[in-house]
Amino acid sequence: MIHPATAQDLADIHHLISDLFRWPQTAEEWEPYKLTEEQLQFFQENGYLANVKMLDEDQIEVLKNELSSLMEPEHPGHHYFYEFHSNESSDPNQVLFHALGAWRISPGFHDVLWNPAFVMAASQLLGNRAVRFWHDQLFCKPAQHGGVVAWHQDYSYWTRTTPMAHLTCWTGLDDADQQNGCLYYVPGSHRWGLLDKPELAGDMNGINRYLTETQKAQFKPVPIELKKGYSAFHHPLTLHGSYENRTSRPRRAFVLNAFADGVQSNSNDILLEGVPAIPKDHPMEGKFFPLLFNPQTYQTT
Numbered sequence: 001m002i003h004p005a006t007a008q009d010l011a012d013i014h015h016l017i018s019d020l021f022r023w024p025q026t027a028e029e030w031e032p033y034k035l036t037e038e039q040l041q042f043f044q045e046n047g048y049l050a051n052v053k054m055l056d057e058d059q060i061e062v063l064k065n066e067l068s069s070l071m072e073p074e075h076p077g078h079h080y081f082y083e084f085h086s087n088e089s090s091d092p093n094q095v096l097f098h099a100l101g102a103w104r105i106s107p108g109f110h111d112v113l114w115n116p117a118f119v120m121a122a123s124q125l126l127g128n129r130a131v132r133f134w135h136d137q138l139f140c141k142p143a144q145h146g147g148v149v150a151w152h153q154d155y156s157y158w159t160r161t162t163p164m165a166h167l168t169c170w171t172g173l174d175d176a177d178q179q180n181g182c183l184y185y186v187p188g189s190h191r192w193g194l195l196d197k198p199e200l201a202g203d204m205n206g207i208n209r210y211l212t213e214t215q216k217a218q219f220k221p222v223p224i225e226l227k228k229g230y231s232a233f234h235h236p237l238t239l240h241g242s243y244e245n246r247t248s249r250p251r252r253a254f255v256l257n258a259f260a261d262g263v264q265s266n267s268n269d270i271l272l273e274g275v276p277a278i279p280k281d282h283p284m285e286g287k288f289f290p291l292l293f294n295p296q297t298y299q300t301t
């Protein structure tokens with residue numbers, strides 16, 4: 001067995017390290033990864049964009065294998081996780097695995113940050129700005145008793161970074177549908193302003209405490225059923241959540257959270273567990289917050 005101290009911190013490496021993806025070399029090679037005007041407009045209007053192809057079958061298999069070993073608390077790189085909850089559900093009869101920091105530990109989850117399909121779409125959805133990594137998340141609902149993710153806006157957990165120029169990309173490693181706990185979005189809720197933050201794996205009805213009567217009337221969630229390997233992007237204020245998984249199929253997913261280059265720390269406290277603090281009003285950068293893509297140069301720096 002590898003001693004924990006010998007596992008390499010992949011956060012030191014800010015480029016692809018496996019052959020899972022290939023970084024395009026010319027402007028022409030980047031073209032196939034670009035979102036269309038219609039997709040960009042849909043995002044502006046609704047606060048989300050679904051069905052963006054991110055991974056092929058082979059890439060999904062590699063990530064699923066890495067995931068099953070990462071879920072073991074004995075994994076030699078376990079100490080690199082910023083957060084690790086074997087079960088974050090507040091309901092003892094349900095299980096929601098949730099962990100932040102996989103990118104530091106295994107090559108596939110490291111390299112998904114530099115997936116050309118992700119960085120190009122993220123840059124466009126951020127207004128053609130350079131994309132910087134914030135953090136990743138694993139969300140896994142086991143078969144039969146998978147737990148809920150309460151309705152929330154991502155930025156309600158992120159006010160320690162400012163201004164709000166953030167973006168989330170959710171990618172399924174299993175087909176996700178209404179039966180096994182797919183994501184739901186509330187179209188247009190990105191224009192509702194910042195709401196209070198709920199307990200993440202708490203109660204689906206908790207949202208009623210935070211909404212005005214007008215918002216309650218406009219609360220019309222849509223299920224985001226996705227084939228594995230496809231992604232959904234959302235705005236940091238878009239309300240989203242997901243219900244239980246009672247099927248015989250797992251629902252595993254990973255999430256990449258990014259922001260436009262230039263976002264600053266809004267706190268002198270540590271921003272992620274195990275990461276040195278970035279003083280308030282200083283730019284988010286350095287080892288833990290790599291620049292992933294600059295649309296001016298098509299490079300990472």
Ligand SMILES: O=C(O)CCC(=O)C(=O)O
Pocket residue numbers: 139149154168169170181182183240241242253255
């Ligand atoms: O995977 C889920 O059900 C929740 C994901 C989520 O909250 C997010 O992508 O921000």
